[in-house]
Amino acid sequence: MSNVNVFAVKTLTQKEYFSSGHRACQGCGETLAVRLVHKALGRDVVVASATGCMEIVSSPLPLTSWEMPWIHVAFENAAAVATGVEAGLKALMRKGKIPNKKIHVVGMAGDGGTADIGLQALSGALERGHDFIYVCYDNEAYMNTGIQRSSSTPYCAATTTSPAGSVKPGQTTWKKNMPAIAAAHNIPYVATACPSYPMDLVEKVKKAAETPGPAYVHILSVCPTGWGMPGEDIIKFGRLAVETGAFPLYEIENGRYRITVDVPELLPIETYLKPQRRFRHITPEMTEIIAERVAKEWELLKRRVEFSALD
Amino acid sequence: MAKQVGMEVSIAAAEAVKLANVDVIAAYPITPQTHIVEHLSELVADGELDAEFVPVESEHSAMSLAVGSQAAGARSFTCTSAQGLALMSEIVFIAASMRLPILMILANRSLSSPLSIWNDHSDVMSVRDCGWIQLFTENSQEVYDHVFIGYKVSENHNVLLPTIINMDGFILTHMFEPVYIEDESVVKQYLPDYVPKFSLHPDKPVTMGAFAMPTLFTEAKMAQNEALKASYPYIMEAWKQWGDLTGRYYNPIEELHTEDAETLLLTMGSFGETAGEAVKAMREQGKKVGLLKLRLWRPFPFEELRRAVSGASKLVVVDRAVSFGGPGGPAASEIRSALYDMDPRPQVHNTIAGLAGRDVTVNDFIQIVESAETKKTDDYEIYGVRG
Amino acid sequence: MAKADIEILWTELEPGCVVTEPGSSKAYRTGDWRSFRPVLNKDRCIQCGLCWIFCPDMAYAQDGEGYYESNPEYCKGCGVCAKECPTNAIGMVEEEEPEL
Numbered sequence: 001m002s003n004v005n006v007f008a009v010k011t012l013t014q015k016e017y018f019s020s021g022h023r024a025c026q027g028c029g030e031t032l033a034v035r036l037v038h039k040a041l042g043r044d045v046v047v048a049s050a051t052g053c054m055e056i057v058s059s060p061l062p063l064t065s066w067e068m069p070w071i072h073v074a075f076e077n078a079a080a081v082a083t084g085v086e087a088g089l090k091a092l093m094r095k096g097k098i099p100n101k102k103i104h105v106v107g108m109a110g111d112g113g114t115a116d117i118g119l120q121a122l123s124g125a126l127e128r129g130h131d132f133i134y135v136c137y138d139n140e141a142y143m144n145t146g147i148q149r150s151s152s153t154p155y156c157a158a159t160t161t162s163p164a165g166s167v168k169p170g171q172t173t174w175k176k177n178m179p180a181i182a183a184a185h186n187i188p189y190v191a192t193a194c195p196s197y198p199m200d201l202v203e204k205v206k207k208a209a210e211t212p213g214p215a216y217v218h219i220l221s222v223c224p225t226g227w228g229m230p231g232e233d234i235i236k237f238g239r240l241a242v243e244t245g246a247f248p249l250y251e252i253e254n255g256r257y258r259i260t261v262d263v264p265e266l267l268p269i270e271t272y273l274k275p276q277r278r279f280r281h282i283t284p285e286m287t288e289i290i291a292e293r294v295a296k297e298w299e300l301l302k303r304r305v306e307f308s309a310l311d
Numbered sequence: 312m313a314k315q316v317g318m319e320v321s322i323a324a325a326e327a328v329k330l331a332n333v334d335v336i337a338a339y340p341i342t343p344q345t346h347i348v349e350h351l352s353e354l355v356a357d358g359e360l361d362a363e364f365v366p367v368e369s370e371h372s373a374m375s376l377a378v379g380s381q382a383a384g385a386r387s388f389t390c391t392s393a394q395g396l397a398l399m400s401e402i403v404f405i406a407a408s409m410r411l412p413i414l415m416i417l418a419n420r421s422l423s424s425p426l427s428i429w430n431d432h433s434d435v436m437s438v439r440d441c442g443w444i445q446l447f448t449e450n451s452q453e454v455y456d457h458v459f460i461g462y463k464v465s466e467n468h469n470v471l472l473p474t475i476i477n478m479d480g481f482i483l484t485h486m487f488e489p490v491y492i493e494d495e496s497v498v499k500q501y502l503p504d505y506v507p508k509f510s511l512h513p514d515k516p517v518t519m520g521a522f523a524m525p526t527l528f529t530e531a532k533m534a535q536n537e538a539l540k541a542s543y544p545y546i547m548e549a550w551k552q553w554g555d556l557t558g559r560y561y562n563p564i565e566e567l568h569t570e571d572a573e574t575l576l577l578t579m580g581s582f583g584e585t586a587g588e589a590v591k592a593m594r595e596q597g598k599k600v601g602l603l604k605l606r607l608w609r610p611f612p613f614e615e616l617r618r619a620v621s622g623a624s625k626l627v628v629v630d631r632a633v634s635f636g637g638p639g640g641p642a643a644s645e646i647r648s649a650l651y652d653m654d655p656r657p658q659v660h661n662t663i664a665g666l667a668g669r670d671v672t673v674n675d676f677i678q679i680v681e682s683a684e685t686k687k688t689d690d691y692e693i694y695g696v697r698g
Numbered sequence: 699m700a701k702a703d704i705e706i707l708w709t710e711l712e713p714g715c716v717v718t719e720p721g722s723s724k725a726y727r728t729g730d731w732r733s734f735r736p737v738l739n740k741d742r743c744i745q746c747g748l749c750w751i752f753c754p755d756m757a758y759a760q761d762g763e764g765y766y767e768s769n770p771e772y773c774k775g776c777g778v779c780a781k782e783c784p785t786n787a788i789g790m791v792e793e794e795e796p797e798l
Contacts, residue, residue: 006744006784009751020756020772021723026731027776031754046511048379049520058723061527061703061715064518065723069511071382072520073405077375080367084335084379084387085511087363091334091385095361097504098384103513121375124368198751232777232790235752410714471713509716518717523703530708531715538713 008199012039022065024057027231029222029238030137031057032195034108037135037219040205041104043068046089048082050109050118051075053144054137076117079125079134082107086130104133104209111138111152115176126185126214133208133215136178139223147226151176154246155293156286157278159226164281174293182216183252189215191251191260196222196238200260204251220247228277240272245298250305257304269294313491313557320451320483321346323490324390324416327458329360330498331414334385334505336364337373341395342428343480344418348390370395374402374413381411382519384510386462389413392480393420393434400438406473407442408535409519412465412505413473414458415443419580419631420480421667429668430480432579432631435608436641442535444474444542445609449583451488454478456559459493459502463549466505470542477608479581481668497556543610563612564619565604568594572601574625574680575657579605579642582629582671589676600680605642613649620650626657627683629676631665639663639691647689661691669695728755732775734790736768742787749779749788 017038024031034054038045047070049055055072058065073081086105092098107125109118114136122134141159142148149162149171158170183190189211193201201219208215220241222234229237241247242261246269249261269291273279282290318326325347328336336355338348354360363380367373373389381387391399396417406413421427422434435445444464448454454476461474478484509517523531546563554560567587569575578586583604593600603619603626605612620626630640638644643661650656660683665671671694679694701710712718736749743765750758750766757773758766768779780788 006746006748010747012751014760016756018756019721019724020769021726021728022755023726023728024754026774027778028754032752035754035756036751044513046383046513056522059518059521059717060723061521061523061531062701062706062717063723063726064521064717064719065721066518067516067721068513069516070518071379071511072522073375073378073409074401077372077402080372080375081379081382083365084337084376084381085383086379087335087365087376088380088383088385088387089512091361091363091380092383095334097334098512120368121372124372127368128365195752230777232781234754234776235778235782408714508713509718516720518720519714521715521717523715527703527706530706530711533708534711534713534715537708 012198012202013042017067018058019065019067021063022057023060024053025225025231027224027234029195029234030054030139032234033137033201033219033221036195036198036201037205038068040202041106041209044102045104045106046085047071047106047108048073048078048085050078050113052110052113054108054110056144075113077121078107078109078113078118079122082132082134083125083128083130086132105131107132107134109136111136111140112142112150115152115178116150123185126182126187126216129213131212133205133217136218137221138218139221139226140175141226143223143226152178155290156282158281159278169286170278170281179216179218187214187216188212188254189251192218192220192247192249194220194238194242194247194249196235196242197249197261200249204260207251226278229275237272237276240267243267244269244272245294246272248298248301250301255308257301257308259301259305266295266298313493313497315489315491317487317489319346320454320478320486320488322350323451323455324458324478325350325354326492327455328388329354330493330495331386331458331462331502333362333388335377335380335387336362337367337376337387337389338364339367339370339373339391339395341370341392343420343484344390344392344395344416346484347416347418370399371402374399374406377413378402378406378409378411381413382409382511384505384507384512386505387413390416390418392418393422396434397422397437400441403438403443404441410471410538411473412462412471414461414465414476415473416454416476416478418480418484419477427667428480430482431666431668433633435475435477436632439641442472442539443609444472444539444546445477446474447477447580447606447608448483449581449604451483451486451490452559454483455490456553456557459498460549460553463502464542464546467545468508470538470545471508472539472542477580482581491557493557501553501556539610546607561606563607563615565606566619567602567604569601569603569619571599572623573599574627574684575601575603575620575623576676576680577603577605577626577628577646579608579631582665585671585673586629586676589673589680592673593677593680611645611649616646616649617653620657623657625660625683627660627662627680629679630661630663633663633693643691658686659689660686662694663691664694727771728774729771732773733793734775734777735770735773735793736777736779736788737791738765738767739787739789740765742785744785746784748782748784752778752782754778
């Protein structure tokens with residue numbers, strides 16, 4: 001049963017900005033995230049995309065799934081290209097070469113394009129204070145190239161470059177905390193989101209768009225192919241990620257933390273992990289280690305909410 | 312009226328970028344390019360140039376940002392050297408493939424290692440096949456003029472390709488030279504505002520940078536190659552128009568004392584002035600020696616070259632880069648293949664000299680020519696190396 | 699509609715391979731990827747729109763009566779709609795092999 005206030009979604013626009021005929025896998029959570037982000041942003045946007053799943057499924061010449069202006073250049077530079085677009089539009093409007101009008105500039109990349117190879121360009125763009133929105137579509141590995149680990153892959157997850165073996169438990173490192181890295185740039189808006197909570201996602205993207213200066217939105221995008229689950233379960237697993245505390249939904253507005261989907265009591269982490277093929281090898285000991293870490297992070301997040309409300 | 316003033320060549324270059332009324336400057340510092348971006352930042356800070364000056368965190372982002380701003384329809388500029396070019400080279404290739412008319416000044420410097428900040432052409436030769444229009448300049452005036460000429464050609468809807476202006480690091484960038492600074496009205500007349508064929512704007516959405524399957528990739532590359540070849544007459548036209556306005560005319564290959572020359576020297580960039588002195592000195596001794604200065608590197612001026620060398624028995628090409636394990640210097644290698652079908656064709660002797668700013672004097676050029684005159688077959692050597 | 703890539707001549711490409719027709723991927727039918735198709739039981743449907751909003755293929759649209767129907771040209775048959783339907787109004791039915 002859905003958590004969503006039934007009928008609320010009907011308030012969202014019927015207009016699609018990402019078109020059918022794209023070649024994403026059955027039940028692609030990332031596509032759904034893209035679709036919702038652009039329902040939130042509307043018509044007046046320019047998108048700069050990194051190389052990755054969304055780029056490949058949407059732009060096989062001579063076709064495009066994009067209804068709005070969209071540019072892809074390379075893997076690691078979505079933030080640099082997006083801020084180039086922003087700088088260009090700003091200069092052209094100021095010099096009277098194009099009419100003055102609010103155009104939202106969006107940079108988009110997967111977790112590899114954000115947390116690994118694109119981190120430097122993103123840091124530069126956030127630091128320089130451009131008025132743009134950066135969206136990380138996090139499916140927790142390099143799915144486009146065949147499910148290799150990234151720094152955003154969670155602990156113990158098996159990928160094709162972090163296989164579970166007799167000595168190694170799969171991924172040996174903890175998921176990089178990208179929202180915290182973005183927040184460390186003291187930008188005005190940072191949020192996490194998940195398409196399983198469409199109204200929460202849309203509201204955050206709208207807030208990101210309305211915020212002057214850089215905004216960072218990190219979206220958990222369930223990948224049935226890479227995680228090993230039926231495509232029909234993507235919404236369920238997004239919800240489980242939130243309800244177990246594996247991926248809390250929160251926002252940081254001018255330094256102030258707020259949990260947007262509260263979970264009074266976290267569900268046991270194994271309800272999220274066990275049904276996924278990438279975690280099917282995990283032992284009770286590994287589960288315990290993960291559960292402890294998740295509980296600690298959740299407490300830390302709640303503390304941050306309290307502390308940041310003080311000033 | 313243009314007025315002649317003395318200034319550092321980098322400052323003159325920045326002044327030209329200002330007069331070109333660029334919209335976006337992507338800047339990352341690297342020696343010996345720094346004075347250009349420093350002066351541009353001053354011009355923007357003082358309100359003399361209305362542009363977004365974006366101090367990016369790397370050269371890779373400098374070129375990426377310029378791609379974004381140019382795709383948005385803004386006249387964009389960046390400049391770099393050596394390692395900076397190597398770092399951004401991934402996007403340099405993409406900028407041309409996406410047909411974005413960015414202008415870049417490359418303050419030529421050696422590629423590491425050993426680390427060196429000094430001048431040669433190993434940087435630009437590493438992106439020989441990047442698909443940009445590529446020009447070499449010899450003095451301040453040529454750098455200054457080619458900022459306007461570069462944009463004029465690049466932004467032509469029949470061209471839509473980016474341009475690299477090569478200027479030798481230190482030898483040009485840090486030199487004080489006289490230069491004619493043009494009136495704004497002349498530049499405005501020559502170079503109107505940039506009108507993009509396609510731009511990223513919600514009123515007319517386009518997709519840029521889509522991927523091609525093998526069924527279409529070859530067609531994309533054919534179109535790109537034909538576009539670069541087809542830019543040649545527009546470059547000639549832009550030079551002619553600039554010459555008519557200012558009295559300063561340019562050619563793909565500049566010639567000096569070539570009329571009855573038996574031996575021709577060929578150089579690129581700032582070598583031209585010293586080599587010119589050497590040729591004059593040899594002429595005074597009664598030697599039939601001439602000089603070819605190759606200005607246009609891409610698109611390569613095949614016809615011009617064949618015409619310019621016809622009648623000569625020896626062509627001495629001086630390279631400032633090494634094609635390791637290959638046929639010598641990259642310029643000589645291209646020139647040999649360009650002349651392969653000529654009958655008779657001159658013997659091509661290749662000398663690699665002036666690596667990492669090592670001085671090449673008038674006497675050195677004379678020695679290079681005299682040494683080549685004793686050779687019987689095509690060859691190459693690295694000049695002046697010890698041991 | 700754009701030509702198929704195999705038919706395009708190099709002279710027909712826009713500079714930089716720019717694509718000028720937004721959303722042209724609609725010409726590509728993903729419906730034949732499907733092995734199960736969603737079937738709506740209108741008696742149970744409360745027209746809440748969850749099937750529509752959770753569809754990763756933008757296959758759902760409302761009909762004149764307000765029911766959400768999936769477009770067989772694009773539906774890949776992932777089954778998210780059936781799974782998330784709060785009244786179990788959508789069932790997944792196996793597609794029959796086309797007769798040869």
